[in-house]
Amino acid sequence: MARLILFNKPYDVLSQFTDARSPTPRAKLSDFIDVPGVYPAGRLDRDSEGLMLLTDDGRLQARIADPRFKLAKTYLVQVEGEVTDTALEPLRRGVALNDGMTLPALAEAIDAPDLWPRTPPVRFRKTVPDGWLRLTIREGRNRQVRRMTAAAGLPTLRLVRWQVGEWCVDGLAPGQWREVTV
Template identity: 55%
Template sequence: MSLLYLFHKPFQVLTQFTDSRGRDTLANWLDIPDIYPAGRLDHDSEGLLLLTDDGQLSHRITHPDHKQPKTYLVLVEGQPDDNALKALTKGVTLKDGPTRPARVRRITSPRVSDRDPPVRYRANIVDTWLEITITEGRNRQVRRMTAHVGHPTLRLIRTAIGQWTLGTLAPGEWRRETIHMPRTIRSTPARARRDRPRRKPE
């Protein structure tokens, strides 16, 4: 049995527990000892972040072999035409190579929490919401993909990782789930402990 924490990471919060520059980190939002992110989410992105103290569970979530699909709500600049969406769906070639095929569709404006600060409003430029699902996790991949087809990302909210979804969590909220790992896999403590000191006994 393992514990998994689903957290709605707000905008401009680092996915780490300490920062030498004094920026907002997970420590300001989660008072749960000995948990660590299973994967990352960019400082300027929002949405679902998974955390656990179980190294095997973290590995199963993040390892490329498992190809956990990740779904994002993406506000882009302009109005992507069918050719742009087709290119994203088939995969585009970035500096670090071609991306895998993705699921991409236009959506009506979703009900999302206000962002602080908000996306800059420009009266003469139309924005479009897309839902994009990818099965890989390169650095800033979705942003680079939309920029590649001429539509920079203005806001990005991750709503799902594999079977786990953001649901009704508001920014800064979290919930806990109990995960029953296969018997052939034994839980071990997470290895990525460099950025978070252990709590001293009181």
């Protein structure tokens, strides 16, 4: 039976088990997960937090990570600017990025979620408002959510992947993981 691990990746952690490129040690998956034979199903940028899925099953890994399967990924995004329906409309229609149009996303303004504190904390500016949105996409381009919100005039301050398909990070503190049945 396939193993599937849900991991709450903290901010500033690489989404890989080794780091041969950096001369100075950086936090990576192996600092948190000591389970042989599992590999990430997709990536999460170092400056992003939240749900990562790891599995020992190649077919499951492909189903989760391959954009052809269009598995929904939901993010909680703190942005600079006011989150209005007008501001969200480009995200809902699809945004023109340098690598082409994105698919339309589900985008809605939300109240600030009750999340764990981030270390280091997000930098706030007294003169610039910020807000939160929930964004669900079915693609997986490099830094896509950050590029989409920037194109909509809402630069990302904090990005938390909350859910991938049916799997959710709710109940896991940063750095914690649990195994689930597939």
